[in-house]
Amino acid sequence: MGLRLYDVLLIVDPRPTEEEVAQLSSRLQELLVGLGGEVVSIENWGKRRLTFEIRKQREGQYLLLQIRSTPPVIREYERQLRLNEAILRFMTTRVVERRRAPAPPPSAEAVAQPEPETPVSNEVG
Secondary structure, three states: OOOEEEEEEEEEOOOOOHHHHHHHHHHHHHHHHHHOOEEEEEEEEEEEEEEEEEOOEEEEEEEEEEEEEOHHHHHHHHHHHHHOOOEEEEEEEEEOOOOOOOOOOOOHHHHHOOOOOOOOOOOOO
16 A cells, blocks of 8 residues: 555644643654654644534644555554544544646647637617
8 A cells, every 4th residue: 555645733732831732733743653654744723612522622723744654554654643632623534635737738729719709789670
């Protein structure tokens, strides 16, 4: 199986400081690399209000990890995320990588021909 691209959105407990969240994200990155995956990027979206309480918390610290890995490594990584008590929720989605072919140039006929004019009648009838 080849490497696939995934987005992992994490909601982390809001009580830790920014430094502790940065340490957590580096530990999560090390965990994934240890399992055989690769972290493409990490974005910290900051604290946001939750729609409903999760483990008696009304806010959560959001992290978005974009990773490249195989499906078995993702399953093990998700198992490890479930065991981490600092993580309130997570969601993993596979990013479909599309290889786009260059668009063909417009044909000369389509560009050169104006649309035909419709005759306008002024007769009242």
